[in-house]
Amino acid sequence: MEAYIYDSVRTPRGIGKNNGSLASVSPVQLVTTLLDALKERNNLDTSLVEDLILGCVTQTGEQGGNIAKVAAQCSNYGDQLSAVTLNRYCASGLEAINQAAAMVKAGWSDLIIAGGVESMSRVPMGIDGSAWLMEPEAAFGKFVPQGISADLIATKYGFSRNDVDSFALASQKRAAMAQKNGFFDKSIIPVKDINGLVHLANDEYIRANTTLQILSDLSPAFKKMGEMLFDQTAVDKYLEIERINHVHHAGNSSGIVDGASLMLIGSKEVGEKLGLKPRAVIKMGAVIGSEPLIMLEGPIPATKKVLQKATMSVGDIDIFEINEAFAVVPLRLMDHLKVDHSIVNVNGGAIAMGHPLGATGCMILGTALDELERQNKSTALATLCVGGGMGIATIIERI
Numbered sequence: 167m168e169a170y171i172y173d174s175v176r177t178p179r180g181i182g183k184n185n186g187s188l189a190s191v192s193p194v195q196l197v198t199t200l201l202d203a204l205k206e207r208n209n210l211d212t213s214l215v216e217d218l219i220l221g222c223v224t225q226t227g228e229q230g231g232n233i234a235k236v237a238a239q240c241s242n243y244g245d246q247l248s249a250v251t252l253n254r255y256c257a258s259g260l261e262a263i264n265q266a267a268a269m270v271k272a273g274w275s276d277l278i279i280a281g282g283v284e285s286m287s288r289v290p291m292g293i294d295g296s297a298w299l300m301e302p303e304a305a306f307g308k309f310v311p312q313g314i315s316a317d318l319i320a321t322k323y324g325f326s327r328n329d330v331d332s333f334a335l336a337s338q339k340r341a342a343m344a345q346k347n348g349f350f351d352k353s354i355i356p357v358k359d360i361n362g363l364v365h366l367a368n369d370e371y372i373r374a375n376t377t378l379q380i381l382s383d384l385s386p387a388f389k390k391m392g393e394m395l396f397d398q399t400a401v402d403k404y405l406e407i408e409r410i411n412h413v414h415h416a417g418n419s420s421g422i423v424d425g426a427s428l429m430l431i432g433s434k435e436v437g438e439k440l441g442l443k444p445r446a447v448i449k450m451g452a453v454i455g456s457e458p459l460i461m462l463e464g465p466i467p468a469t470k471k472v473l474q475k476a477t478m479s480v481g482d483i484d485i486f487e488i489n490e491a492f493a494v495v496p497l498r499l500m501d502h503l504k505v506d507h508s509i510v511n512v513n514g515g516a517i518a519m520g521h522p523l524g525a526t527g528c529m530i531l532g533t534a535l536d537e538l539e540r541q542n543k544s545t546a547l548a549t550l551c552v553g554g555g556m557g558i559a560t561i562i563e564r565i
Contacts, residue, residue: 182287191365219262237283254558284523314388315462323494334517397409
């Protein structure tokens with residue numbers, strides 16, 4: 167049995183600060199906005215939707231207490247809609263998609279909505295605490311902040327400040343071009359208030375006027391904390407490195423934003439029953455664990471694993487979406503797997519548009535699907551690095 171994507175929607179990404187355009191919108195409202203859109207766009211018989219699987223990283227306050235079920239209750243989809251919220255850190259949105267696909271492929275469910283949400287302006291990252299930091303066995307000698315890990319990768323593999331800044335500039339230019347040409351319009355659902363007035367209709371984090379000079383003038387964001395403590399932890403683990411070269415900063419790292427994303431995933435039979443046209447089939451998904459201190463190289467083994475399980479090769483993939491947690495993450499994968507930048511993040515990524523943690527995985531898979539259709543291509547692969555040393559990857563094939 168196959169698992170099909172019948173539709174994909176997302177909110178715009180709003181700046182994740184108090185002055186951001188989505189800061190006045192609760193995370194539940196972000197999700198219900200998309201649930202309403204899926205219902206209207208597909209003339210959906212919501213009584214047949216069995217489950218809502220939602221990725222969310224910071225599960226406390228307005229995002230706590232199984233936010234997926236709260237959103238389901240507020241959606242008017244019906245009491246039959248069960249819901250679960252999961253956390254695989256930055257991969258949560260794609261993990262939700264993979265779990266939904268697995269349920270459909272196994273015959274356990276026929277129709278599921280999956281995706282993710284993160285309101286980083288209202289529920290700040292890290293406010294929920296962390297067993298990772300509080301458990302000595304997990305933290306001692308095995309933990310550095312992700313920015314230190316990014317700089318460690320850059321140092322270990324020789325990526326310069328100019329390399330990461332040039333990649334960041336390309337992300338901004340591509341995202342600005344895609345937004346100007348309407349490439350995101352198919353999936354973006356404007357977020358409105360109770361009176362129908364628009365809070366936000368387009369991604370607001372993009373900086374189209376970015377230049378290499380502007381980026382080069384920014385100070386490394388992780389240099390001070392590294393020199394105080396964490397650089398030594400990294401050097402003690404990676405003895406071939408004498409010192410960390412700090413190259414990442416706010417301009418070449420992912421932005422803090424608010425947003426949500428959802429996909430409608432189901433079997434062939436339920437699609438025929440509802441008169442839905444499948445857009446893509448979810449061919450394969452994979453997760454891996456990796457060394458937790460360097461942490462961010464997970465997309466490489468995850469990509470290898472998902473390709474092997476799908477009996478495919480890198481050359482079979484037309485479009486790659488590699489989450490731009492930090493510029494070095496896609497740079498390292500492209501270098502290691504010999505993937506040309508021309509087919510990677512062709513409409514920019516999280517450096518330009520932001521990374522709404524729990525929602526990003528579903529967002530980038532949706533972007534890949536839209537781009538396959540726009541270019542009349544066949545196959546896409548989405549992958550993300552994951553906190554604690556993990557990686558995730560998913561392959562879709564356009565119908």
